[in-house]
Amino acid sequence: MPIDAAQALAAExxxxxxxxxxxDVQLYHLGLGAGTPATDPDELxxxxxxxxxxxxxxxxxxxxxxxxxxxxxxxxxVEVDLARVLHGGQSxxxxxxxxxxxxxxxxxxxxxxxxxxxxxVLVMRTEVADADGPLWTNDAQIFVRGEGxxxxxxxxxxxxxxxxxxxxxxxxxxIREDQALLYRLSGDWNPxxxxxxxxxxxxxxxxxxxxxxxxxMTLKAVVDTLLDGDVSRVRSYDTRxxxxxxxxxxxxxxxxxxxxxxxxxxxVAVSAVERDDAPVLADTTVEHS
Numbered sequence: 001m002p003i004d005a006a007q008a009l010a011a012e013x014x015x016x017x018x019x020x021x022x023x024d025v026q027l028y029h030l031g032l033g034a035g036t037p038a039t040d041p042d043e044l045x046x047x048x049x050x051x052x053x054x055x056x057x058x059x060x061x062x063x064x065x066x067x068x069x070x071x072x073x074x075x076x077x078v079e080v081d082l083a084r085v086l087h088g089g090q091s092x093x094x095x096x097x098x099x100x101x102x103x104x105x106x107x108x109x110x111x112x113x114x115x116x117x118x119x120x121v122l123v124m125r126t127e128v129a130d131a132d133g134p135l136w137t138n139d140a141q142i143f144v145r146g147e148g149x150x151x152x153x154x155x156x157x158x159x160x161x162x163x164x165x166x167x168x169x170x171x172x173x174x175i176r177e178d179q180a181l182l183y184r185l186s187g188d189w190n191p192x193x194x195x196x197x198x199x200x201x202x203x204x205x206x207x208x209x210x211x212x213x214x215x216x217m218t219l220k221a222v223v224d225t226l227l228d229g230d231v232s233r234v235r236s237y238d239t240r241x242x243x244x245x246x247x248x249x250x251x252x253x254x255x256x257x258x259x260x261x262x263x264x265x266x267x268v269a270v271s272a273v274e275r276d277d278a279p280v281l282a283d284t285t286v287e288h289s
Contacts, residue, residue, distance in 0.1 A: 003120050003147050005113035007077030013109040014075075018063025018128070021101045022049045024186070028058050031183035032216045033173060042229055046220075054098040055223065056234045057216040059128070059136045060090065061186040062098070063106060073142070075110050078122065080144050087211050088121060088143035089240040089283075095134040097232045104130040111139065114155030120147040121155060141240075159240075160283045163267040167254040169225050172273060173217055175209060177248045183213040209245040214280055218270050221253045222286050226266055235287040239268075242282040249274050263289050 026047055029035070032055070034046035045053050073080065111125035122142040128135045176182075180193040188210055191198040199207045219237055227233045245251065250273040258265040266288065270281035 002079045002081075003113065003122070003144065004077035005115075005150070005152055008075055008110040008113055008122070009077075011076040011110065013107045015105060015107045017103060018106045019101075019103040020058075020062045022052055024062070025052060025054050025058055025100055027182075028061055028186045028216070029055060029220075031179065031186055031213060032220055033176065033179065034220065042224065045229065049100075052100045053231045054100055055216060055220055055231055056092060056094050056098060056136070056237065057212070057219045058098060059092055059094075059138055060212050060215070061188070062128070063104075064187055075124075078110070080147060084145040084147070086143040086145070087140065087241055089141035089238070090212065090215055091139040091141070091236070091238045093137040093236045094234055095136060096132075098135060099130075102130055104128050104135055112155060113152065115148045115150055115152035116154060117148045118146065120144045160267075160285075163254075163256040163269070165256070167269075168257045169255040171221050171225060171253050171255075173221060173251045173253065175217075175245065175247050175249050175251065179213065180207055180209050180247050183210055188212070204244070206246060209247055211241045211244075214245050214251065214270065215239055217251060218253055218268060218281055218284065219286065222255060222266055222268060226255055226257065227286075227288055233288045235289060237286050239281045239284040242279040243272070245272055245280050251280065252277060 026049065029046035035043050037043065045051050073085065106126055106128045108124065108126045110122055112123040114121040122144065124140045124142060126138040184193055192202055193207050193210055196206055223229060223231055223234065252271045252273045254269045256267040258267060266286040268281065268284040268286065270284065271277035271279055
């Protein structure tokens with residue numbers, strides 16, 4: 001069997017040192033569309049080193065930019081056809097605010113293997129800590145079509161009941177034609193996001209935007225509109241990737257507060273405006289202080 005669940009779960013964690021600079025943070029923010037308008041004080045917090053704060057989703061690219069999907073597929077017990085692999089979801093837990101520059105130890109392992117019948121789901125967990133203690137925990141859910149059916153644990157359902165009522169906030173964010181080209185400079189060099197010929201081989205008529213770029217753009221919208229621009233308030237951020245986005249499209253981001261006290265959870269739904277609100281991110285939550 002291409003996935004040996006017992007071997008994958010028993011494999012020794014992979015540990016290595018990562019580091020990042022203010023330039024890495026600024027480049028990541030620009031890849032999400034930060035800096036418009038360029039002189040807006042709220043945007044300068046993302047682009048100017050003297051005022052720089054770090055959007056928590058930077059954790060998905062810090063150090064080398066390789067998402068958990070890639071590292072998970074190179075673990076012992078995992079031998080799969082890349083054409084069958086989808087990045088199903090992403091979960092992030094913040095232990096404290098991410099510094100604008102730093103060095104840390106990253107430890108990665110397969111934390112769970114689930115049997116969904118016609119597919120397998122791998123959970124690639126990355127834990128990062130610096131000299132002052134834990135910084136963040138990232139879980140990438142890797143969906144592998146055609147690799148289930150061995151009778152293993154089905155795992156939890158990722159589906160949530162849709163939010164009810166009118167959203168508290170709706171914003172739209174335009175995606176530049178060159179945005180995937182800029183975002184990939186943060187470390188995800190998959191040609192699917194840049195090369196039209198490669199995209200056609202994967203079944204798309206043109207390159208698609210990185211799912212983690214949409215993930216970051218969405219968190220920035222939540223922070224800027226409902227969390228007073230304060231990145232330190234984010235405690236966790238979870239999503240399920242429900243559809244693709246193409247550069248040049250517009251994201252419609254709907255947000256529902258789940259509390260009245262300023263602390264709690266924001267539910268989010270993201271769709272592509274130009275394709276009749278086709279779902280892009282679903283089952284999305286931001287927990288905050």
